[in-house]
Amino acid sequence: MKAFAQLFLSLDETNKTNEKVKILKDYFLSVPDTDKMHMLALFSGRKPKRQINATLVRTWAMEMSHIPEWLFAESYQVVGDLAETIALLLPQNDKSSDKTLTEWIAEINDLGTKNDEEKKQWLLDSWAMLDNQERFVFNKLLTSSFRVGVSQSLVIKALADITNHDAATLTHRIMGKWMPEDYTFDQLVQEEGASDDVSRPYPFFLAYPIQETSEKQKSTDELQASLGNAGEWQAEWKWDGIRAQMIKRDGQIFIWSRGEDLATEKFPELHPFLNALPDGTVLDGEILSFSNGLPLPFNILQTRIGRKNLSKKILEESPVAVIAYDCLEYAGEDIRNKTQSERREILEGLQSVTEYPEIFRISSLIKFDSWIELEQERTRSREMVAEGIMLKRKTATYQVGRRRGDWWKWKIDPLSIDAVMIYAQKGHGRRADLYTDYTFAVWDGDKLVPFAKAYSGLTDEEIRKVDNFVKRNTLEKFGPVRTVKPQLVFEIGFEGINRSTRHKSGIALRFPRILRWRTDKPMEEADTIDTLKALLG
Amino acid sequence: MARKPLLEFTDSGIYCPQGKFYIDPWKPVDDAVITHAHSDHARFGSKRYLAHKLSEQVLLYRLGDIQLQTVEYGEKIMKNGVEISLYPAGHVIGSAQIRISYQDEIWVVSGDYKTEDDGISTPFEPVRCHHFISECTFGMPVYKWKPQKELFDDMNSWWCQNVKEGRASVVVGYSLGKAQRILQNLDLSIGKVYTHGVIENTNEALRRNGIILNPTTRITIDTPKEEVRKGIILAPPSSVGTPWMKKFNPYDFGYCSGWMSIRGAKKRRAADRGFVLSDHADWDGLISAIDATGCEKVYLTHGYTASFSRYLNEIGFDAHEVHTLYGDDEGEEEPIVLPEEVAINQTKEVAE
Numbered sequence: 039m040k041a042f043a044q045l046f047l048s049l050d051e052t053n054k055t056n057e058k059v060k061i062l063k064d065y066f067l068s069v070p071d072t073d074k075m076h077m078l079a080l081f082s083g084r085k086p087k088r089q090i091n092a093t094l095v096r097t098w099a100m101e102m103s104h105i106p107e108w109l110f111a112e113s114y115q116v117v118g119d120l121a122e123t124i125a126l127l128l129p130q131n132d133k134s135s136d137k138t139l140t141e142w143i144a145e146i147n148d149l150g151t152k153n154d155e156e157k158k159q160w161l162l163d164s165w166a167m168l169d170n171q172e173r174f175v176f177n178k179l180l181t182s183s184f185r186v187g188v189s190q191s192l193v194i195k196a197l198a199d200i201t202n203h204d205a206a207t208l209t210h211r212i213m214g215k216w217m218p219e220d221y222t223f224d225q226l227v228q229e230e231g232a233s234d235d236v237s238r239p240y241p242f243f244l245a246y247p248i249q250e251t252s253e254k255q256k257s258t259d260e261l262q263a264s265l266g267n268a269g270e271w272q273a274e275w276k277w278d279g280i281r282a283q284m285i286k287r288d289g290q291i292f293i294w295s296r297g298e299d300l301a302t303e304k305f306p307e308l309h310p311f312l313n314a315l316p317d318g319t320v321l322d323g324e325i326l327s328f329s330n331g332l333p334l335p336f337n338i339l340q341t342r343i344g345r346k347n348l349s350k351k352i353l354e355e356s357p358v359a360v361i362a363y364d365c366l367e368y369a370g371e372d373i374r375n376k377t378q379s380e381r382r383e384i385l386e387g388l389q390s391v392t393e394y395p396e397i398f399r400i401s402s403l404i405k406f407d408s409w410i411e412l413e414q415e416r417t418r419s420r421e422m423v424a425e426g427i428m429l430k431r432k433t434a435t436y437q438v439g440r441r442r443g444d445w446w447k448w449k450i451d452p453l454s455i456d457a458v459m460i461y462a463q464k465g466h467g468r469r470a471d472l473y474t475d476y477t478f479a480v481w482d483g484d485k486l487v488p489f490a491k492a493y494s495g496l497t498d499e500e501i502r503k504v505d506n507f508v509k510r511n512t513l514e515k516f517g518p519v520r521t522v523k524p525q526l527v528f529e530i531g532f533e534g535i536n537r538s539t540r541h542k543s544g545i546a547l548r549f550p551r552i553l554r555w556r557t558d559k560p561m562e563e564a565d566t567i568d569t570l571k572a573l574l575g
Numbered sequence: 576m577a578r579k580p581l582l583e584f585t586d587s588g589i590y591c592p593q594g595k596f597y598i599d600p601w602k603p604v605d606d607a608v609i610t611h612a613h614s615d616h617a618r619f620g621s622k623r624y625l626a627h628k629l630s631e632q633v634l635l636y637r638l639g640d641i642q643l644q645t646v647e648y649g650e651k652i653m654k655n656g657v658e659i660s661l662y663p664a665g666h667v668i669g670s671a672q673i674r675i676s677y678q679d680e681i682w683v684v685s686g687d688y689k690t691e692d693d694g695i696s697t698p699f700e701p702v703r704c705h706h707f708i709s710e711c712t713f714g715m716p717v718y719k720w721k722p723q724k725e726l727f728d729d730m731n732s733w734w735c736q737n738v739k740e741g742r743a744s745v746v747v748g749y750s751l752g753k754a755q756r757i758l759q760n761l762d763l764s765i766g767k768v769y770t771h772g773v774i775e776n777t778n779e780a781l782r783r784n785g786i787i788l789n790p791t792t793r794i795t796i797d798t799p800k801e802e803v804r805k806g807i808i809l810a811p812p813s814s815v816g817t818p819w820m821k822k823f824n825p826y827d828f829g830y831c832s833g834w835m836s837i838r839g840a841k842k843r844r845a846a847d848r849g850f851v852l853s854d855h856a857d858w859d860g861l862i863s864a865i866d867a868t869g870c871e872k873v874y875l876t877h878g879y880t881a882s883f884s885r886y887l888n889e890i891g892f893d894a895h896e897v898h899t900l901y902g903d904d905e906g907e908e909e910p911i912v913l914p915e916e917v918a919i920n921q922t923k924e925v926a927e
Contacts, residue, residue: 050838051848105716106889112882113717118839126717126836174838187842470839498843515881 041069042077042139043172049188058188062196071223072140078226079218080184081193083298088182089149090157092120095181098158102165103127115518118470121177128165128173135167143218146180191439201227206241206438214238215300236287239294240320240366240374241438245428245445256448258409265409265429265446272378272432273404273412275424276447277361278336278533278548279326280343284308284360286315287370293325306348307358311394318370319388322436323362323401331396333361333423336548337536362389363401363428366436374436378444381436419450425533426450452531453573454553455565459526460486462508463519465493473508473520474501476552478530480543482567486524489543489570490532495552504555527556527564535573545570581657581675582682582706584874584897589684589708591675594657597621598673598684601900608659610686611670612637612751615901625652627661629669629697632780633751648697664688665699666854667752668786674702682706683868687902689853690860693723693756699856701867708874709865712855712902713833714883720833720857726850727760733829733848734765734807743804743826747846750774750811752854753831755781757809758789767806769794771819774809815844833857865892877902 045065049058066074079085100110105127117123137145145164149157161180168176178184191205194212198205211226214235248264249256256264265271282301285292291312293302302309305325315321327334327342334356342352365385366374373381385400392398404427406412412427419426426449434444457478465474475493479486496504504526511523531553538546583590588600588607596606603620610616612626612633619638626634628645635643646652648671652659661671666687673684683704692698730746737744748754754774761768768791770778775793782788794803803823814820815828830846833853841849856864865873865887872893875884880896887894 050842051846053845053847103716106886109716109882109886112879113715116715116879117717117837122838123717126719466839468839468842470837472843 039135039137039139039142039168039172039176041065042073043169043175045077046175046186047171049186055192058192059196059199062188062193063200066196066200070138070140072218073138074223075218075221075226076139076143078193078197078212079216080179081186081188082190082212084217085182085184086143086146086179087150088180089146090161090180092181094154094157095124095161095177096120098161099124099128099165102162103129115464116471118464118466121181121183122174124177125170125174131166131169131173133167134169135164135172140218142176143179203227209241209438210238213241213298236290237285237292237300239283239285239292239298240372240436242281242283242296242322243364243437243445244440245447246440246442248429248446248448258413261409268406268408268412270432272382272430273406273415274363274401274428274430275404275419275422276426276428276449277324277326277333277401278423278425279324279333279339279361282323282325282360283366284312284321284323284362285367286312286319287317289317304343304348305358307353307397308360311360311392311398314393315388316369318367320365320367321360321362321385321388322364322366323360325358325360327356328359328396329357335423335534335536337534337538337546359397359399361399361401364436376435377432378430378434378436379432416448416450452533452549452551452553453535454529454531455480455570455573456527456556456559456563457490457530458486458524458561458564459504459522459528460488460524461519462504462522469501472501473505476504476528478528478550479524480565480567480570487543487567489541489545489567490530490547490550492528492530492550492552495531496555500555524561527559527561529553529556535570537574543567543570545574580706581677581680582684582708584899589899591654591657593677594654594659594675596625596654596657596659598675599686599901606654608673609634610664610673610684611667613667613687613749616686625659627669627671629781629784629786630671631669632784633669633777636776636780648700662702663697663700665690665692665696668696668755668781669784670696670752672700672702674704680705682708683870684708685710685864687712687855688864689856690864691720691723693854695756695759696752696854699864701864704868704870706872706874707865707868707870708876708897709861710855710902711861711875711878711880711883713853713857714861714875714879716858718833718836718853718857719859720851720853723756723760723852726852727757730757730760730829730850731762731765733827734761737827738766738805741804741825743823744807745810745820745823745826745828746807746831746850747810747812747815747828748831748852749854750777753852754778754809754811755786755788756852756854757831758791761789761807763789765807767792767802769798769803769806769808771808771810771814773811773813862887 048061052058100107113127114120114123165173194205194208198208214237281296283294293305295301327339338356342348342356362385365381368384389398389400404415406415416427429446429448431444457480459476460479461477462473463475465472477488477491479488508520508522512520513523514521530550532547532550534548536546537544579592581591581593587597587602587604589598596608597604598608599610599616600607601618605622607621607624609624609626612630617634624641624643626645628647631645646661648661648663658676660674662674664670664672664686666689670686672686675682681704683702685708687710688699690699734744746757748757750773758768770791770793772793775791778788778791827847829848829850830844831850831852833855834840835849836851874895874897876897876899884894884896
């Protein structure tokens with residue numbers, strides 16, 4: 039655990055990519071193979087199951103540190119992270135431990151069979167032998183909240199450097215539903231072919247935005263200059279659903295979401311068409327709610343994500359279908375190195391013979407002869423219920439991860455409205471102990487009605503100023519939330535707007551964020567609820 | 576008839592109506608008693624100042640030509656029948672708690688303080704009183720400092736490592752207090768200590784005051800970069816990310832502050848190394864200091880006043896929050912710099 043805790047700390051303390059890779063390599067070279075696999079599992083989001091619920095962990099931590107509950111809660115507000123709060127509050131350790139990461143995780147997994155009294159004793163003993171930094175990482179494992187500020191691609195790069203494999207192969211080999219207990223380091227780095235897990239998905243290819251923000255509009259001339267002739271590109275609508283990879287191999291089907299969650303059971307409507315695909319087929323596409331052949335806004339789909347049981351009612355209200363846009367494996371062969379056009383042809387072939395064309399849809403190509411024409415088409419995005427346009431180079435291979443060059447997204451400009459900040463709450467992580475989470479309101483007559491929360495969009499300098507304002511202009515405190523003197527006006531951007539019965543304002547926004555701080559606007563000039571409702575269309 | 580309290584909290588600062596003087600006022604007044612020379616406590620514009628002897632040169636450097644009377648710790652001064660005496664606060668060199676006594680009532684204003692002996696400031700001394708006005712910048716139980724020896728061992732080995740790998744070491748800390756504390760605890764067998772002009776000006780003021788500091792070299796345009804890279808550079812928070820700092824590339828920068836104990840705050844600073852080093856008392860330090868005064872009432876001026884006073888009340892103190900303008904920066908991160916000070920420092924730095 040010492041090595042793992044040090045790894046975490048060292049990665050935290052540098053922003054330099056080369057330095058991070060070096061730290062990762064040093065770690066790999068210094069720990070046993072089983073620790074390597076546990077580390078890879080954790081760094082790729084495969085957390086051990088939570089064996090003690092968070093409330094008990096908190097309660098025992100409060101007991102051990104002699105802190106009343108309210109003070110614990112306020113400490114958490116200051117620190118912005120539960121595992122870290124506990125690590126800081128516990129008394130200093132009087133023992134130490136040389137157990138490896140593998141041993142600790144095995145102990146955590148064994149807790150399942152123990153009663154609360156045994157769990158408590160184990161936890162208090164464990165805390166007493168871990169130092170501050172070890173405890174922090176340990177608490178993260180224990181509460182299943184392990185996240186790390188280093189991209190998977192850097193971990194893969196370090197691994198590739200020490201194993202002499204190429205990064206793409208390794209990226210592929212650590213995908214899918216393995217756990218460190220059943221996948222060994224030897225299997226991972228063996229010479230030929232990854233172990234034959236039929237469920238294993240391919241790494242997703244992700245697009246870069248062609249314009250960073252809506253303020254940096256790209257003209258058609260600039261597109262010509264950076265992308266070349268329009269004829270070299272294929273364009274599709276950018277759908278706003280759940281990105282998914284669908285696999286049919288050996289008579290079995292698997293649906294993977296972008297977060298590498300196996301979501302096969304969440305979308306029963308897709309099973310018939312997937313089962314009908316030939317073995318050795320992998321499709322990439324977007325899952326969306328559909329009604330009468332038209333995609334429904336994302337919030338309809340949202341109502342069924344996260345539900346454990348899909349009731350008949352939900353399936354009726356939010357039926358899903360797939361808009362497929364790529365084919366990665368055909369007749370059991372990995373075809374990611376074929377060109378975009380070749381893969382498209384194969385995809386069209388598969389789709390043209392499906393008996394479920396309402397469910398297995400294909401992302402239609404937008405016809406255009408010039409960038410000017412495409413720019414015109416882009417203005418129709420909202421009526422197509424799309425977020426904008428995807429551009430794919432006709433000769434593009436299907437690559438690994440987010441890369442510049444062959445796939446670009448060209449999103450439409452967000453809708454926007456000027457609103458007044460009325461509540462503020464402290465943030466988490468690097469925004470801990472700063473007021474960074476705000477609630478915004480618009481005018482309804484002479485009253486301000488809250489309609490959106492937003493967390494991002496301000497610079498660090500602006501956050502510092504707003505934080506200062508909040509601290510000096512608090513009207514009331516409700517737990518962690520402060521009511522703030524209404525005064526500051528912000529332009530809030532969002533991707534879509536829908537009616538909602540759950541919100542006081544009667545509307546719900548998609549992806550609200552702060553576009554800019556309108557220091558030039560007095561709060562009287564903020565927008566009204568009617569302006570907002572007019573956007574409902 | 577209840578007597579008027581000896582000290583009251585007014586729009587201009589903490590005021591003693593009987594003695595007709597203020598303590599650390601934030602508006603210009605006739606008579607100001609100053610706890611220490613940090614800019615949120617010692618402000619420009621008052622007619623007469625009273626402070627500790629070791630603050631003299633720094634105050635004159637920071638506030639310009641002021642009318643300043645200085646005293647030793649423990650020395651008694653009378654103002655309109657009210658007795659004033661200063662006791663060490665251990666915060667920075669020359670920092671003082673102000674003890675006010677009139678008839679049978681004693682008040683103590685802590686200013687900022689820390690309970691650990693840093694080896695350079697006169698160590699904190701608890702003073703018995705009826706009313707204690709305390710800071711609580713780090714008044715949350717998540718703030719617990721390690722002994723400074725551990726910290727400086729870490730810093731010295733970090734410096735060694737940087738020298739070995741050919742990187743400059745830049746240590747960032749507030750120019751009065753933190754900078755000298757670091758300077759006195761560095762292992763000078765590793766290399767020389769270089770200073771940013773703002774810090775060196777403060778060092779010079781302290782040396783004029785008779786304080787013996789380890790040798791330093793002011794960085795000027797002519798200082799050879801190769802030389803500097805083998806040493807360690809002391810820089811103020813305002814220099815982070817400026818071209819001045821960037822010219823030392825490649826460098827590692829360590830940020831020294833109590834806030835560095837929280838991962839989020841550390842990430843915000845984007846420092847290569849966060850050293851948890853504070854000139855304020857930590858949670859345990861605050862509670863033990865308050866307890867040692869034996870006070871009947873404690874007033875909390877800045878920091879986590881709401882939570883800390885609630886906790887103190889729960890464990891049996893009579894604690895109150897008061898609103899002041901101290902610690903605008905919540906302590907030590909970015910102290911308010913008066914426009915005058917910036918102007919003075921900039922012209923000085925350009926001239927050299």
